[in-house]
Amino acid sequence: MAKALKRVYVVLLFSFLYVPIAVMIAFSFNQSKSRTVWAGFTLDWYKQLFRNSAVLQALALSVVLALVSALIATVLGTMAAVGINRMRRRARSVVMNISYIPIVNPEIITGVSLMLLFVVAKTALSSIGGGWLAAGLLGIPSLLVAHITFNLPYVLFNVGPKLRQMDTNLYDAALDLGCNQRQAFFKVVLPEIMPAVFSSFLICLTYSIDDFTISYFTAGNQQTLPIAIFAMTRRRVSPEINALSAIIFMVILCIILVANYREDAGERKRRRNKRR
């Protein structure tokens, strides 16, 4: 009885999670525009999607924005993690508390507050004669700043623990053996924390590509991919969205499968090495 109940619950839960996505993917191949009546198989919506220049431009902007903001956030965040690791306890806790702000604040507040900053900066710049600077501020520059800002704390919280796990003697040993501080960092510390740095970069990439709310308030006239999707859902029904969802779902599935496989392979390798 309990076992049957358990099974029903699991089946219901997974249907709840996956039926909407499955329906969307199925209807991306539907010949008619209807979201409910099946009229035959077609790939037309995919063809239309790849000719939709607004979506393609938005995708390009999202990818570039993600790469640049993730790179800058990873570098700044890693530097910060190293520096903070050497601070006294009180200073460190102040910095950590500031770093929590973007994580715990509702996204809409982060978006709105950054928008206020850019609007105020724009007015201030115009009034001191920097009109040409002010004109371009709200758009790609503000998006970049916003994305770096919401990504930075995640780098800190990802790299920080890794640094604390590290044996500090290694760094001191490198100095004793004649490295200067820069060499000691690049030859000893960085290789040790590299996995965390790299995973931070990937986390930043996904957060940046996925973000809608904060971008929505800081994008000016620019369209990132999520903003373009939002615009599509507001207009009349278009099965192109289904096609886009299907593609995104498949891409994510592949990435996660590869990541899992590599993790498993790494795990096996580590175990084998241990046995030796």
Next chain:
Amino acid sequence: MRTRRKGIAAPYLIWMVVFTVLPLLLVIYFAFTDKQGHPTMANLYSLGSYTNVFVLSLVLAVVATVLCLVIAYPISFMLSRLRAGRQGIALMLVMLPMWMNFLLRTYAWMSLLERNGLINRFLGLFGIGPFEMINTAGAVVLGMVYNYLPYMILPLYTAMLKIDSSIIEAAEDLGAGTWHKLWKILLPLSKPGIQTGITMVFVPAVSTFIISKMLGGGNFWLLGDLIESQFLGNAYNYNLGSAISLVLMVVVLLIMGFTGGFGQEDIEGVI
């Protein structure tokens, strides 16, 4: 270790002060000034006329959070008791939908819930309905639960991993029934996960403006919609928008004070 190098955290600190602390100070400044920049309390006083929006936001977010907790609790426990090799895959299956952009996830429900959507057609086969499902409060709550359920499962699962199975077995040996086990053993031991989960579901739910727009059809204005309309919509009043944002922040802080917020470990668990 030498302390001289802590200066390399400086760019980060400056960045966070300029782009996180300063913008929040601006929100406070705008909330207490009028359009000419004179100090005023008018923005905060005028919030009284939006009491219904505040109440609706809180009610819908609380309902969605409770539903998430009830739905997520059993699956989180089951996940935490699986064999180590299977846990990874099962967890991946639960989290996979979360990697889709939430606009697409919400859009999927739009087409399912329509008046002549799939659910109504399915029910029609049995001669039931059609029901008015989209543009209802229920649809908005459903959207919240669907979008934020993983935020509840993950912290619950992390907390439950630490519960030793032998403790549960000991309770069984000592004659504890299912309810007794739940109330006396599982709930107390998974409390940190419950607190984190509540925070992580409630905060986005109370501040959303997309789910209410897409699934509520503009009939259900929430705090997020109110803020958005002041900054990007046609209402266009930064000062009022800032005042509402300020109140929203206070609500969130109160909730976190109540649940204890979440620790660094939880943030690491999420990323």
